[in-house]
Amino acid sequence: MAELMYWEAIRRAHDEEMARDPLVIAMGEDIGVAGGTYKATQGLYDKYGPERIIDTPISENGYTGVGIGASFLGVRPVIEIMSVNFAWLALDQIANSAAKVRYMSGGQLTAPVVVRTPGGTAHQLGAQHSARMEKVFMGIAGLRVVTPSTPKQAYGLLKAGIRCNDPVLINEHELMYNMKGDVPDAEYFHPLEGSDIARPGKDVTLFGYNISVHWCLQAAEILASQHGISAEVIDLYSLSPLDRAGIADSISKTHRAIVVEEAEAIVGVGSEVMAIINETCFYELDTAPVRVSAAHVPIPFNHTLEKAAIPNANDVVKAVLVMFGKA
Amino acid sequence: MSQLTTADKKRLLRNMLYARRFEERCYEAYVERKIGGFLHLYPGQEACAHGVIEAARPGHDYVITGYRDHVHAILCGAPPKEVMAELFGKETGSSKGRGGSMHIFDVAHRFMGGYALVGGPFPLAVGIAKGIKLKGGDEISMCFLGDAANNQGSFHESLNMAKVWELPVLFVCENNLYGIGTRIDRSTAVLDQYKRVCGYDMPSNQVDGQDIDIVYAAAQEAIEHVRSGKGPYFLELMTYRYRGHSMSDSNAYRAKEEEQEWNKRDPIYILRDRLIAAGELTADEYSDLDKDILQEIETDAIKYSEESPEPKIEDLEKYVLAENDPYVHGGPK
Numbered sequence A: 001m002a003e004l005m006y007w008e009a010i011r012r013a014h015d016e017e018m019a020r021d022p023l024v025i026a027m028g029e030d031i032g033v034a035g036g037t038y039k040a041t042q043g044l045y046d047k048y049g050p051e052r053i054i055d056t057p058i059s060e061n062g063y064t065g066v067g068i069g070a071s072f073l074g075v076r077p078v079i080e081i082m083s084v085n086f087a088w089l090a091l092d093q094i095a096n097s098a099a100k101v102r103y104m105s106g107g108q109l110t111a112p113v114v115v116r117t118p119g120g121t122a123h124q125l126g127a128q129h130s131a132r133m134e135k136v137f138m139g140i141a142g143l144r145v146v147t148p149s150t151p152k153q154a155y156g157l158l159k160a161g162i163r164c165n166d167p168v169l170i171n172e173h174e175l176m177y178n179m180k181g182d183v184p185d186a187e188y189f190h191p192l193e194g195s196d197i198a199r200p201g202k203d204v205t206l207f208g209y210n211i212s213v214h215w216c217l218q219a220a221e222i223l224a225s226q227h228g229i230s231a232e233v234i235d236l237y238s239l240s241p242l243d244r245a246g247i248a249d250s251i252s253k254t255h256r257a258i259v260v261e262e263a264e265a266i267v268g269v270g271s272e273v274m275a276i277i278n279e280t281c282f283y284e285l286d287t288a289p290v291r292v293s294a295a296h297v298p299i300p301f302n303h304t305l306e307k308a309a310i311p312n313a314n315d316v317v318k319a320v321l322v323m324f325g326k327a
Numbered sequence B: 001m002s003q004l005t006t007a008d009k010k011r012l013l014r015n016m017l018y019a020r021r022f023e024e025r026c027y028e029a030y031v032e033r034k035i036g037g038f039l040h041l042y043p044g045q046e047a048c049a050h051g052v053i054e055a056a057r058p059g060h061d062y063v064i065t066g067y068r069d070h071v072h073a074i075l076c077g078a079p080p081k082e083v084m085a086e087l088f089g090k091e092t093g094s095s096k097g098r099g100g101s102m103h104i105f106d107v108a109h110r111f112m113g114g115y116a117l118v119g120g121p122f123p124l125a126v127g128i129a130k131g132i133k134l135k136g137g138d139e140i141s142m143c144f145l146g147d148a149a150n151n152q153g154s155f156h157e158s159l160n161m162a163k164v165w166e167l168p169v170l171f172v173c174e175n176n177l178y179g180i181g182t183r184i185d186r187s188t189a190v191l192d193q194y195k196r197v198c199g200y201d202m203p204s205n206q207v208d209g210q211d212i213d214i215v216y217a218a219a220q221e222a223i224e225h226v227r228s229g230k231g232p233y234f235l236e237l238m239t240y241r242y243r244g245h246s247m248s249d250s251n252a253y254r255a256k257e258e259e260q261e262w263n264k265r266d267p268i269y270i271l272r273d274r275l276i277a278a279g280e281l282t283a284d285e286y287s288d289l290d291k292d293i294l295q296e297i298e299t300d301a302i303k304y305s306e307e308s309p310e311p312k313i314e315d316l317e318k319y320v321l322a323e324n325d326p327y328v329h330g331g332p333k
């Protein structure tokens, strides 16, 4: 077990897959000679050359489509979009080409691409660099959406995403690239479906994904040590499909649900998880589920306002205490 | 450059006439409500696809196009009865009834699909060319789209990438002067589409798209360029569609005089008359050929489509995602 940073784990996955299969390529803005905005492909240009580590022009929809077209011939492109905000421009190719081609060709063609992109709010990047788009991708049939919360997941999800025959969108996070964590030394493929129990508990389930898993874990620690509440943390690393069975299992144990998301509540992960709870285990609930979500605003530049727009561990603690009548 | 022999020309005449009658039969089936949805027909433009694909290696080279795709698919080798069955929405259709008229696919014959978003196939074609280059084959990627598609950003993004990476892709622009009801001069600053690609330092050409001999010669030159590794090429073919844009289009925006002028330059009649003048074909032979084709479409494509089953409702969610992919569950055990 080696301790790697999130970016190093992603880089390792690229490197291993590219060494194994000459049809694995990576493409994106500044990923080659410059080494990648978040170093996810650092050093790989020298190792694999310009035909396989491709510096693209600033044409998000165009180069995403190029990756998709290449994947029709068995190429396995890992397409990096520098910031999820720019993925709006690539939505045509992601949604209309990659996600639909298997269906509308009656299973003849598939687009086994990976689209990796950091999607979250960092520090004072302003409204046009702070979007969270997972809710948009989750609604697209034919597209898998995963979101790693740890270096191990970042490594294993990318490895599995490259090998999988479906298009896979990997939602990363700008604030997480330097996070450290253990990654197995042996090759490892993280499942693309399901959920992980990040911390077992019995009184309430905190559902998180990507960065919000960490808020949930911090909150669970505070709740255990200061309030005697045992919170279970479920890591929804797969946002599409969501793990209906895993969600229901946890609720059947704790009977209480709080969904914690970095994005706005409206048509989001929380609304979807709550709907799944309603559909699968409503009568297991002791109380109404609650969402801890971002304010429904374009993310402000001002530091204080920005912090106020995005939830944190304290907000999760508060929500739990309210639920238990302790605040 | 090779010349078309008389036998080639006769075969092409038959194929073009077949394409014309096939499309007209689609029209009838649509009126009979056997075909639903959007339906974009090809009459008037036959020499474009036939001339270019004749100069390529169908089934070996990759072809991708927009929604006006039936004829391109057939020319790559898609069985016409499967194309027709797709329009009927049947399980036996090219795309198992899941695609429809605008989404014919026949990947075994390297027809990589019809796509309905105007401009969507441009980057896909470039990507196919990238795949060819990575795999080291001698195939080329061919992208057939209309004039109005060139006003999409994807056109410019794709031409740029094709050139920067020197990829084996041929862009064929079938310039029929209209994007639905908007005439090219009302939407497009530069009318000659081949001039627009000079910004990408790409060789290009513009020729008469109604005369298959001319199309074939220009396509040979273009394909030779692309196949020999010299990078992308843009070929503009001046043509005209006889019918409305789709079945829901009355065509009211076009002047009758303009239509009449183009009718005089029918691609099928140009070739037919050339063969008759050369003493290679008689008017009777031509009309027998026509009857033969009409018969064939009925007994082959239409009968097959009518008798084929619908997809099963239980299969509604089939083909959304790969089935039994081990990497979904952590890799092969």
Ligand SMILES: Cc1ncc(C[n+]2csc(CCOP(=O)(O)OP(=O)(O)O)c2C)c(N)n1
Pocket (backbone or CB within 6 Å): B068, B116, B117, B118, B119, B145, B146, B147, B148, B149, B150, B176, B178, B179, B180, B245
């Ligand atoms: C992105 C997008 N915008 C608009 C449309 C509607 N639309 C379908 S075909 C068409 C005109 C395209 O004309 P052209 O590219 O010249 O091809 P043609 O139909 O003449 O063969 C339009 C506007 C569409 N399908 N996709």
Ligand SMILES: [Mg+2]
Pocket (backbone or CB within 6 Å): B146, B147, B148, B174, B175, B176, B177, B178, B179, B180
């Ligand atoms: Mg047109």
